[in-house]
Amino acid sequence: MPNQESERRFLRFSWARSNERFKIVIDYFAGLRAFCLRPGDPSPWVLPRSPAQMNQAAFSTIWNSTLGQTLEIQASESALTNGLSNETSQRYEDAAALSDDEIWDKLQAGLL
């Protein structure tokens, strides 16, 4: 049986953020788990595997098994009270269809 440890393959590259340089080490053996190391800091920061954008279909599955069910059994419309304002709610409703870049622009502008 091969020695699993010896078969580990790492990909290392540097990453800069906020004037600090991080070293990313991607460990293929561990299923593309990534570790972020700061120079001189032995503790690894485990990063997720890949960037992703929550899509409508995936979220619908989540929604229908949780909050969607809850809201289905709620009382009549007249019994409802407001959560957040209609304006804020509308902003986030619209944001669902925006790209990540557009959402970030709005976050930076204080519009979300």
Add this chain to the structure above:
Amino acid sequence: VSDWRNQQFEKQALGYTRAFFVYLHRAYGFIFSDADQQAIALNACRDTANHINKHRIFQRTLDGLKLTSFLAYHAACHVVKTSSHGGGHDPALEACRAGVERLSGLLKLETSNQIVLSSSDCGYLMSMLYAELTDNCEAGIGANGLSTVFTFLYRIRPVPTATVLAGI
């Protein structure tokens, strides 16, 4: 609740969720995989639903502060579980701060800039969330507590006075 309103709520929830993950990515460098995002969103929506059921809170619009509080809690929880912490640089602390800042941004938007938390205010709430997640429960504050704090701040926002209104 009509299908139409349910679709509205779903879009609002998706908007809050996407804005949350985009903020953590762009402002703090956290990149959650598709599966991790879905797991965090599922936990947040489930806990929000449980809270709504338990307390029979009927709302015309989705409570974004509560949903975002649960997103902040579960995202930070995920980072705590998948990273080492307690050293010089602790990603779990950053995750807690990012979640609190996102809530603070939402509070600022909802109150039309009337309530803006300072950096130290955010730091205090961050440290309490961090304490909750790292087993210092006596000092900690969880998702419901976080949501309550922000909802309270939102509800006690000052009402514009006649003078202010006259100047608009």
